[in-house]
Amino acid sequence: MKIDFVISALSGGGAERVLALLANYFSRNGRTVRIITFNEGDAYELNHNVEHVRLYHGKIKNHKIRSLFNLLGFYRNKNNRPDVIISFITQTSLISIIIAKIYNIKIIVSEHNSYLRAQNPRYLTNFTRTFLYPLANYLTVLTNFDIEYYKTKGVKVAVMPNPCSFSPILDSNKNRDKTILAIGNLDRFHHKGFDNLLSLITPVLKNNSDWNLKIVGAGEKGFKYLRELTIQHDIKDQVIFTGFRKDVNIIMQQSEIFILSSRYEGLPMVLLEAMSQGMACIAYDCKTGPADIIEHGKNGLLIKDQDMEGMKMELNKLINDVQLRKSLSISAKKSIERFSMENIGNQWEKLFRKLELPD
16 A cells, blocks of 8 residues: 655654654555655654655745645646655645545545644645545544544544654653653743743742753744743742753653643653653643543543643642552553554554555
């Protein structure tokens, strides 16, 4: 089977990481895999037999129109056409669906956000979801939350969770730093809730001077804004900004607590990864995702959406209760087996069979 993944770029991000994982998985299992991008970016390591096709060229100023014409030209050669296109992110899928219909290529669209969230410009996202998604052979969404919305639009839709990219660690007793870890693009600080996080964590850090907050993620504008907040709250010496890191699993293994402060998510891959690395996890019950992963008090702590006082209280509890952290850590690793690459890969294979794609 020939599979083409289509995405705007392979820059750092959750959807991009999922795409790279799936591409590597299918190539290891005998598929012919290509990744097609329209912008620069190579943040993730690909297997040597995964081809990366970069369609950046052309003089057309409008990026979407240029990308559409570049993909149209690439597939004009019949030898370049795959058995199936898997397209990531809404407005990239706008382009992919049009081209797939022109060349009669089967297409699966993969959404990585709840329907409540829209890319700008919003009208293009709404147009794509309403008029183009019904033309796709299948749409995958991350949670059951989105199923009914798309069914009412006549879309063939299936739940396809993100896989966890890290293998669960075996040693639960290793010593860890007194670090509270948060991860996400700093320029998307409102989405990730880092502004609120710095406010609520200020008294926690001041009352626990031997603990620190570490925020992993790129974003120069966001860094300047958030760094200024740490100065205003007088916690700059207890907050560490690492920038983008490729050794996130090592940082997770060294840190005690993972905190997800997002205002909204799809299915937060970073939460799965933190649980796999034995971290005690605490998250807002935002729309959507955390409630699909965490069972409160069993494998993590789930806090009422954007309840800053509740988050502060439960975070203090985690800091002061070593046994609770150990218990959550052990249960977390056991609970994420359903998100293993093998299990998610099998779910994709079932979808391929529904579309009667070749082996």
